[in-house]
Amino acid sequence: MQNHERRRNHMKILFAPDSFKGSMSSFHAIELLHIVTQKHFPGCQMVDLPIGDGGEGTVESLIHALGGHYATCKVTGPLGEEVEARYGILNDTTAILEMAQASGLPLLQGRTPDILHASSIGTGQLLRHILMEGYTNIYLLLGGSATNDGGLGAATALGIRFLDAEGKDVSPDGAGLAQVVSIDAAAVLPQLQTARITLMCDVKNPLLGPDGATYVYGKQKGAGPEEQARLEAGMENYIRVVEEACGRQFRDVPGCGAAGGLSVPLLAFAHAEIRSGIETVLSLMEFDKLIEDVDLVVTGEGRLDYQSTKGKVLSGIGLHCARQGVPAVAVVGCMGEGAEQIYDCGIVAAISCMGAATSQEDALARADAMFLNAADRMYRLIKLGMSFPR
Incomplete structure (x- = not known):
């Protein structure tokens, strides 16, 4: 005993x-x-x-584990309102941000969702701010978005132009997807070309189809059957133009359907990759080293299924x-x-x-x-x- x-x-x-x-x-x-x-x-x-696995609380947990701190930036929310978005600074070169801080459903605060006109432009503004501050290693958490614009809004904020048949800029939202005929990336933010962006995601959904961005996540963002059909058709048009412009295929990339397709322009026009949220978190925290002399690990979550x-x-x-x-x-x-x-x-x-x-x-x-x-x-x-x- x-x-x-x-x-x-x-x-x-x-x-x-x-x-x-x-x-x-x-x-x-x-x-x-x-x-x-x-x-x-x-x-x-x-x-x-x-x-955290890339969702709620992940930035806070990484700041706690790695000794970082918060900073803020005013950006445009999903329906055009000004919001103050918070992001984390982990060291002199590394920053971490949540899409939900700039373009998330919680920012609607009781307002009726409007998925056709919701834009990820605020996420692009926040990313632009971080890049211009000099951070070159950036972790972007996908999830909790109010948008289904294929990242069109975010890319617009980063200097990429999406043009219609008359050569005019399309609206930077879900409704604009169907109007895109060509892309002009000549004025893209230069820092976007040199930074490394890790897109943290815990789902494998492709961009299109019954398991894609629109049909899996659109309903919770306020899209009815007619809006879903319109957004899906717009997304098919949009991704076709993006893939033709880049000479690469993105529509079937696992995780590309997360956050309303936000990853599309970042995969196409930046040095970005989609990685598992929890694996990225555990790597940053050096979890394997932390448990080398541990007798027991106690974890948990709200719902286990x-x-x-x-x-x-x-x-x-x-x-x-x-x-x-x-x-x-x-x-x-x-x-x-x-x-x-x-x-x-x-x-x-x-x-x-x-x-x-x-x-x-x-x-x-x-x-x-x-x-x-x-x-x-x-x-x-x-x-x-x-x-x-x-």
Whole structure:
């Protein structure tokens, strides 16, 4: 028994949860894990690593892990309003920005979405500002957008002109896609040609078709059947002109359908590549080094289901831990269809906060208490396993 106690008190545990959307940040989840861990393993060493996969909270977690800071820039929001967009500075050459800060659905603040006229121009303005500040290594998080303009608005802000049959500039939004006949990139921002841009994305959707930008994400941005058909036809026209201008094919690139096709002009006219959000985050944080002497990793997210295995935080952490022989467990808000698939991604066990009969309203109201209870159950099972003779 004394050996078991000594082993418990000298444990090193790393906390790496994602945010629990709608209920708690990854930082708050870690605070709660500290409380429960100190109860069960009072002498253990705890390492905090709030994390994200390219979505909400990712910039904050990277700034925390890498010692960066925030800066702001005023840009044009998705429907033409002025917004103050925040971005992160990680070092003298590296900056990170979220598309959602400049062109995101949350910026509509209760206004009716207008996907045909929503523009990614603010994202281009924010990227232009960062490039002109001298940053040459840029991470752009795709997701949460209010737009479906194929990045036409963003590219316009970067100096690329999209012209109609009369040689006039098209509107920099979804409605303008169908009008594009030719492209003039002569006045493109010079810094765009020399910077390296990593597009962080956690989906594999192509640009067009039933699995593409318009038909998968258009509805949540306010597009009805008629608008979807119009946007899809416009996107087909737009990508044809872009591909002819560049002599390369982009429409089937995995992830190109994310964020309303924002990546298209960056892949075409800049040194950009699409990478897995969680893999990029783990690489920047040097996660594999951090877990070299760790006994246990505790991660988590709001909902665990089959999508969690497809480039999300839990699967990324689980696979990295499995490769190094470090056990990883998860505390999750709830478990949905296909949740058991996460065990094929290196997660050893997952504990749900929410029971089957618990309503969502009750879960949100008692989020802290339910999380603490789930973590307590998890540690009791871990201690039981540790008590067995080896």
